[in-house]
Amino acid sequence: MKFKKKISKNRFVQFFASIKLTVICLFLLYILTFWGTVAQIQYGLYQAQNQFFHSLFFLVFGFIPFPGAQLVMWVLFVNLICVALTRFIYYSWRQIGILIIHAGLLLFLISGYVTLHSSHESYLNLKEGQASNVSAAYHDWEIAIWESSPQEDPLVNKNHVTAFDVSGLKPDQVIPIKHLDLQLTVKKFYKNCEAYTGDQSNKILSASGIGRLEPTELLKEPEKNTPGGIFQFNINKNKVLDVILYGGEAKPFSFQGEGKTYNVILRLKRYPLPFTLKLVDFKKEEHPGTDMARTYQSLVEILMDHAKREKLISMNDPLRYTDYTFYQSSFSIDKMGNESSVLAVVKNRGRLLPYISTFVTFLGLVIHFVTMAIRSRKD
Amino acid sequence: MDFGKKWIARAVTQEIKDRSFKIMTYYLKYYYRLFICLGMLNFLLGSGNATELRQYEEVFIDVPQKHKMADSDPHAFMGKMPQDDIHSNLNLGDKDLQAQLNQSVAPGALNWVTPNNWLEKKETSGMRLASFMNKDTAYPIETTIVSLAGKAGGVSANVTRWMQQIKLAVPSMEELENFVNQQEKLKTQTGADVILIDLTKWQKETEAQAPSMIAAIIEKEDSQIFVKMTGSRESVIKNKDSLRSLVLSIQEAGSQK
Numbered sequence: 001m002k003f004k005k006k007i008s009k010n011r012f013v014q015f016f017a018s019i020k021l022t023v024i025c026l027f028l029l030y031i032l033t034f035w036g037t038v039a040q041i042q043y044g045l046y047q048a049q050n051q052f053f054h055s056l057f058f059l060v061f062g063f064i065p066f067p068g069a070q071l072v073m074w075v076l077f078v079n080l081i082c083v084a085l086t087r088f089i090y091y092s093w094r095q096i097g098i099l100i101i102h103a104g105l106l107l108f109l110i111s112g113y114v115t116l117h118s119s120h121e122s123y124l125n126l127k128e129g130q131a132s133n134v135s136a137a138y139h140d141w142e143i144a145i146w147e148s149s150p151q152e153d154p155l156v157n158k159n160h161v162t163a164f165d166v167s168g169l170k171p172d173q174v175i176p177i178k179h180l181d182l183q184l185t186v187k188k189f190y191k192n193c194e195a196y197t198g199d200q201s202n203k204i205l206s207a208s209g210i211g212r213l214e215p216t217e218l219l220k221e222p223e224k225n226t227p228g229g230i231f232q233f234n235i236n237k238n239k240v241l242d243v244i245l246y247g248g249e250a251k252p253f254s255f256q257g258e259g260k261t262y263n264v265i266l267r268l269k270r271y272p273l274p275f276t277l278k279l280v281d282f283k284k285e286e287h288p289g290t291d292m293a294r295t296y297q298s299l300v301e302i303l304m305d306h307a308k309r310e311k312l313i314s315m316n317d318p319l320r321y322t323d324y325t326f327y328q329s330s331f332s333i334d335k336m337g338n339e340s341s342v343l344a345v346v347k348n349r350g351r352l353l354p355y356i357s358t359f360v361t362f363l364g365l366v367i368h369f370v371t372m373a374i375r376s377r378k379d
Numbered sequence: 380m381d382f383g384k385k386w387i388a389r390a391v392t393q394e395i396k397d398r399s400f401k402i403m404t405y406y407l408k409y410y411y412r413l414f415i416c417l418g419m420l421n422f423l424l425g426s427g428n429a430t431e432l433r434q435y436e437e438v439f440i441d442v443p444q445k446h447k448m449a450d451s452d453p454h455a456f457m458g459k460m461p462q463d464d465i466h467s468n469l470n471l472g473d474k475d476l477q478a479q480l481n482q483s484v485a486p487g488a489l490n491w492v493t494p495n496n497w498l499e500k501k502e503t504s505g506m507r508l509a510s511f512m513n514k515d516t517a518y519p520i521e522t523t524i525v526s527l528a529g530k531a532g533g534v535s536a537n538v539t540r541w542m543q544q545i546k547l548a549v550p551s552m553e554e555l556e557n558f559v560n561q562q563e564k565l566k567t568q569t570g571a572d573v574i575l576i577d578l579t580k581w582q583k584e585t586e587a588q589a590p591s592m593i594a595a596i597i598e599k600e601d602s603q604i605f606v607k608m609t610g611s612r613e614s615v616i617k618n619k620d621s622l623r624s625l626v627l628s629i630q631e632a633g634s635q636k
Binding site: 250251 | 396400430431432433434435436437438439440441442498512513514516517585587588611
């Protein structure tokens with residue numbers, strides 16, 4: 001008890017335990033939610049989420065700082081803890097409802113934290129008959145390297161890929177890839193650039209005849225940015241190659257070293273899935289007399305080590321598997337009538353936490369109202 | 380109701396209340412400490428190394444050729460057509476027309492030797508006698524063998540159509556004839572004349588990914604055999620020797636030099 005008395009007198013704790021701070025935080029969250037939602041029209045979803053919800057603060061009109069939702073939620077988090085430490089020093093059964101509500105609210109903030117740090121969204125684009133065990137990010141990029149291996153079936157491509165994110169690459173950065181006897185040095189890297197054919201005598205190689213890269217302004221919509229760079233590959237410490245890698249290339253750059261063939265490509269980041277997903281059939285129903293899709297659905301086959309099962313994914317009926325959810329997102333039909341389905345893949349380790357938080361808060365409210373009712377009847 | 384209250388009051392003694400209270404405060408202390416630790420973890424995660432190497436097994440199962448072609452690929456229609464793209468504008472539902480087309484297919488079976496690095500896909504219907512794909516997925520190509528009765532439009536007309544298919548500007552007739560005359564001339568094992576049309580020569584070296592074609596026309600007395608290899612410019616160049624070996628190995632079933 002001494003510790004609790006002492007801590008309740010701490011000025012920092014007293015400041016953060018203020019109920020006014022709670023009200024201010026809730027009001028700021030209200031403004032940010034409204035503003036962030038409306039701003040999506042102007043900035044797009046990704047930019048608005050980053051500016052209003054994922055940031056600690058941002059500048060209005062370029063010079064007025066305004067707290068972002070992440071900062072507000074951290075303050076609210078500390079506020080709730082401080083309130084619990086100072087106001088509920090003498091825990092009693094009368095306050096059990098309020099305590100549970102507090103625990104539920106804290107769990108809500110924890111859910112937000114877990115979702116922010118452990119969830120990611122990607123997509124899987126498959127033609128009928130195709131299957132894959134990796135999904136692609138919408139706008140994060142990676143450099144992927146693999147050694148060519150003999151493929152038994154030319155239609156089945158299996159590669160052991162080593163990859164790293166390019167978001168933090170800096171010039172002269174050295175990335176050793178010991179298990180492949182390779183060392184990669186970043187000579188130049190641009191987050192958004194344009195590729196041009198050019199003088200091939202500069203001895204810089206590329207997979208598609210690119211001679212030079214020209215950096216361009218970073219666009220607000222991240223999916224419109226195409227990174228590229230010049231990288232030096234040191235193979236087995238005795239062979240050096242300068243290679244241009246560009247995000248717009250469809251094919252990897254292949255090079256030889258000590259009897260091995262390596263492939264390297266700059267591409268959208270791949271996320272391994274816990275199984276291989278095959279698109280068996282895609283069906284689209286149209287509104288009568290129009291080309292407008294009324295409903296579309298994908299029949300997929302989940303291929304695991306020793307088992308497989310089928311599942312029909314439709315617009316309101318996703319496939320759920322552990323932390324993964326596969327939603328029917330989009331489709332395309334090419335000139336030949338080949339149908340492709342695009343599935344949005346969401347991995348969220350904390351997907352159950354909001355439900356648990358809601359239940360805990362609801363339970364706290366029920367207990368609190370019941371105890372209040374009993375007390376009022378007693379009085 | 381009163382009975383219930385009395386029962387609860389009797390059951391929940393002061394000792395139980397005190398004990399529960401102690402347990403609750405004990406766990407709440409750790410509950411809040413957990414959140415403080417998470418806050419610290421946030422800062423630690425924020426300073427993570429972005430170039431950390433990741434390793435994963437990537438599996439991609441493709442579908443046969445007709446699904447493989449991209450929209451922009453001028454050869455994307457090849458798989459759908461029961462006949463070669465020479466007939467792309469015809470109404471193939473017309474039974475009479477279909478009968479005429481079937482008659483135009485050169486009779487007689489052919490033999491060939493599939494190049495080492497290629498895989499053959501037997502065609503069971505249509506004008507294609509066979510189609511091939513290579514094992515090197517880094518440089519994918521598709522090759523087809525089609526046999527037509529008669530002169531099948533002549534060399535220049537076929538070359539013009541192929542150039543249009545890969546979106547090359549068609550030159551003047553004089554330039555075209557010069558080009559055809561300069562192409563590699565070969566003879567098959569059975570002595571049939573072969574002309575190897577390399578359309579990559581009309582493209583710049585920097586257009587490595589542009590759709591391209593190298594085709595061979597084997598001229599026989601009563602028919603023509605077309606062996607067409609399509610893919611990106613660099614892919615068809617890489618596979619030119621394999622195409623040449625395939626073409627030279629083609630002979631009528633049962634014939635020997």
